[in-house]
Amino acid sequence: MTEFVGIGARRPGSERYELSARLAELIGEFNRNLIDFVADIIPAVKPQVAFYEQLGQPGIDCLEQTMRLAREKGLLVIADAKRGDIGSTAQAYAAAWLGGESAADALTVNPYLGTDGMEPFLAACRKFNKGLFVLVRTSNPSAAELQDLEVEGEPLYARVARLVAKWGNDPDLIGACGFSSIGAVVGATWPTEARLIRAVLPRTFFLIPGYGAQGGAAADCAAGFTSENYGALVNASRSLIAAWRNASRYAAGADYAAATRTAALRMRDELRAAAL
Amino acid sequence: MTEFVGIGARRPGSERYELSARLAELIGEFNRNLIDFVADIIPAVKPQVAFYEQLGQPGIDCLEQTMRLAREKGLLVIADAKRGDIGSTAQAYAAAWLGGESAADALTVNPYLGTDGMEPFLAACRKFNKGLFVLVRTSNPSAAELQDLEVEGEPLYARVARLVAKWGNDPDLIGACGFSSIGAVVGATWPTEARLIRAVLPRTFFLIPGYGAQGGAAADCAAGFTSENYGALVNASRSLIAAWRNASRYAAGADYAAATRTAALRMRDELRAAAL
Structure with a gap:
């Protein structure tokens, strides 16, 4: 847990704050790629607020950006x-x-x-x-x-x-x-x-x-x-956003988003079959 | 409720964001004055996170500053x-x-x-x-x-x-x-x-x-x-932080903090008497 700044941590400029800010940036980029790759096949996103809160202010900023983007893409935001x-x-x-x-x-x-x-x-x-x-x-x-x-x-x-x-x-x-x-x-x-x-x-x-x-x-x-x-x-949370872990190779670049899309399509098909 | 930016609101520069930032500043000043006036007679502070969260990022910043100040003054922070x-x-x-x-x-x-x-x-x-x-x-x-x-x-x-x-x-x-x-x-x-x-x-x-x-x-x-x-x-929350409302006149300047101190002393005495 110690790698995050949390709420009430040191101010901008401190090592941990900057680390959290960088992490929040990367998570924001990850989220943008995932949303781009699945927005046409899913109805909603459900961000877990805790994961953003633990990064302090940069995390809340990242959460806000992610929620706005999802909404712009026509997704429900829970x-x-x-x-x-x-x-x-x-x-x-x-x-x-x-x-x-x-x-x-x-x-x-x-x-x-x-x-x-x-x-x-x-x-x-x-x-x-x-x-x-x-x-x-x-x-x-x-x-x-x-x-x-x-x-x-x-x-x-x-x-x-x-x-x-x-x-x-x-x-x-x-x-x-x-x-x-x-x-x-x-x-x-x-x-x-x-x-x-x-x-x-x-x-x-x-x-x-x-x-x-x-x-x-x-x-x-x-x-x-x-x-x-x-x-x-x-x-589904981990089974989609971490779908790249189950891919045949650890994908580089935006390939993690492709793995998520494949997993989301499979999930959709399974749910449709179960609803017959 | 509409006067606050909330989470996911418009970015810095928007009218509501600036209003919330200004509110958060004033609340921070209010908190600093209250803590200065009561730190010697109370053991702890318990900020209600919701009230800061509703102001978005400026609110979280204000909460962090308040918690750090209370801690520096030797108070427990809940x-x-x-x-x-x-x-x-x-x-x-x-x-x-x-x-x-x-x-x-x-x-x-x-x-x-x-x-x-x-x-x-x-x-x-x-x-x-x-x-x-x-x-x-x-x-x-x-x-x-x-x-x-x-x-x-x-x-x-x-x-x-x-x-x-x-x-x-x-x-x-x-x-x-x-x-x-x-x-x-x-x-x-x-x-x-x-x-x-x-x-x-x-x-x-x-x-x-x-x-x-x-x-x-x-x-x-x-x-x-x-x-x-x-x-x-x-x-005690409102009965202390809004003690100025019950004062004989609506006090200006830092007098609200004096009203809070008076109320806190009375509360302490009442609790001591009840514990006899």
């Missing part, structure tokens, strides 16, 4: 920041990520603080025509620890799903196809849970992380689709 | 960012906020993702001698919605408290007085719950928000103290 707070603080996060000047179309949020923590985010979605993806059942092994605890005859994540239904059930947030702008994060690694959550949320967009590197297969993802086989955004 | 994620992403947040170059001494984190989401933060605490405050029972009205649900005969927050005990029970994280670097956030507005959590966590630092503007009184805070009447850090 800021994966997993924010969550109360009152005026939640309002400030909503302003940061969903406000009129933000390049994000949607934000991931954590539900642990309950409805009054969510309201400022919902208000921002109404005002700026943005969306949320609320963590319901995450893709990690320890997700079960709290999210699966039984409360009044159902797992906690089902209770959270009911809250998501309530938060999203607002005419100002529901679009032409009957889906709400308030979506749910449902890990690809848990198909049984995904089916249960889909039963609670028939007209909610699911953001499905965990495809690829985390072990989720296309058929697992399909467990989260609607009965008409849509309504889900399947996310 | 970055109230309520971060939470899994695997490599959690590692990146830990690097951002607890890494060797960060000016924060501790970070607030959200437990909803479970143990594997917490491990990178715990590793950073061990490596860099930093601390965490895990959200257990928050101060807001809707906290009960999920946190109070009964799971296997106890409220969910008690289960989270047991996890905090487990996460903090590590010789590398326990100091000379037997307290762990892994603390718990326990709202001042819920004294009954605080007593229950203290029974689960006898040697854990509590971060107690909600004193003052949110309605928590000194006696409510004392419900979270240990049997020896310590082990808690009571936080």
Whole structure:
């Protein structure tokens, strides 16, 4: 971890700041190449805010540039920041990520603080025509620890799903196809849970992380689709952006982007087959 | 919300960026004056990261300067960012906020993702001698919605408290007085719950928000103290930084800092009396 400046680090000119600035530049170039190579075959990008935050200000700058570029290319931009707070603080996060000047179309949020923590985010979605993806059942092994605890005859994540239904059930947030702008994060690694959550949320967009590197297969993802086989955004991170690692040779130059395109096409085909 | 640039906004030179930069400058000056006026009577500051994030890069710069200044004045710096994620992403947040170059001494984190989401933060605490405050029972009205649900005969927050005990029970994280670097956030507005959590966590630092503007009184805070009447850090935000609003006249110049000092002294006296 020590190679990054983080938040509150030394000022421009220090060795670590300059290293982080250089890293942020390279990541920005990498992102630009990837977006150029896949923008025609993917619907959205989901930058992990943490990876930019750890580079301090140069990282935030790189994130902003990447989000703007993705948006210019017609992609939906989901800021994966997993924010969550109360009152005026939640309002400030909503302003940061969903406000009129933000390049994000949607934000991931954590539900642990309950409805009054969510309201400022919902208000921002109404005002700026943005969306949320609320963590319901995450893709990690320890997700079960709290999210699966039984409360009044159902797992906690089902209770959270009911809250998501309530938060999203607002005419100002529901679009032409009957889906709400308030979506749910449902890990690809848990198909049984995904089916249960889909039963609670028939007209909610699911953001499905965990495809690829985390072990989720296309058929697992399909467990989260609607009965008409849509309504889900399947996310792959490492299996796409680091696809060059699995290529027959470690590619130079922009070839890593070609490897990502090949992996993205395969992912698309697998998901289409699973949705048949 | 529209007056702020947020993340991903227009570049330096745009009207909103310059407005946010100017606001960030003024907030930095305000913070410097407040810290100067209270550093001798308070132990710690807890900047709300959201308020800086909503100003985009100038806000992050202001936050960094404020954290560094507080640290130079000998104050503990608790970055109230309520971060939470899994695997490599959690590692990146830990690097951002607890890494060797960060000016924060501790970070607030959200437990909803479970143990594997917490491990990178715990590793950073061990490596860099930093601390965490895990959200257990928050101060807001809707906290009960999920946190109070009964799971296997106890409220969910008690289960989270047991996890905090487990996460903090590590010789590398326990100091000379037997307290762990892994603390718990326990709202001042819920004294009954605080007593229950203290029974689960006898040697854990509590971060107690909600004193003052949110309605928590000194006696409510004392419900979270240990049997020896310590082990808690009571936080006041608006009732201190906006103390000038309650002064007999709207003070000009640095007088707002004097109003904050008066309020901080009163808070200290009230807490001391409650701890008798």
